[in-house]
Amino acid sequence: GESVGLHLPTLSVQEGDNSIINCAYSNSASDYFIWYKQESGKGPQFIIDIRSNMDKRQGQRVTVLLNKTVKHLSLQIAATQPGDSAVYFCAEKWTGTASKLTFGTGTRLQVTL
């Protein structure tokens, strides 16, 4: 599950700071969005999801914001910890498809001490 060789956008944050990871999605008709975290050598791990009829959803230490006008999704992580270091992907489900997810390129989050 590594993204070795891919020039991912990288976000470096200090431990304890808040992180904001952004994603531009492709299809204005997408009705469901998920954020995943992928650590090296592992599969994508579900973080939080949001439906297209919402603009914000909060979880434990994470918040997802959806701006349909500009097709933008963001993931906010509060009080970032070293264990948050990973690659983060947004994924969208297009209206009219039953279950297929289309993944974005990903952002690498590096947490510095």
Add this chain to the structure above:
Amino acid sequence: EPEVTQTPSHQVTQMGQEVILRCVPISNHLYFYWYRQILGQKVEFLVSFYNNEISEKSEIFDDQFSVERPDGSNFTLKIRSTKLEDSAMYFCASSEGVGWGASYGYTFGSGTRLTVV
């Protein structure tokens, strides 16, 4: 916490050989999926499976690929005659439904790294 289990974790095969990748989805899940991630690229959808049939598939999922749920617990992906470009990490996933909320959210396995030589 329930897990999706994939075996083997790493498979090396010669070009032209058939491979079967195995997955055990979460037991109460009804939807099953295969995705792949070529090194350095995005995660790509291959196929979804529900009620013992394919519900969606991508352009990648051509006649070389097939899926099967041979019993009540396993879900397999077969590649009939592997090519070099099939080298990738293959992820199995399952979901309770198709919708939203943590109970529906896809759960991915840790993947099988397929290397075709």
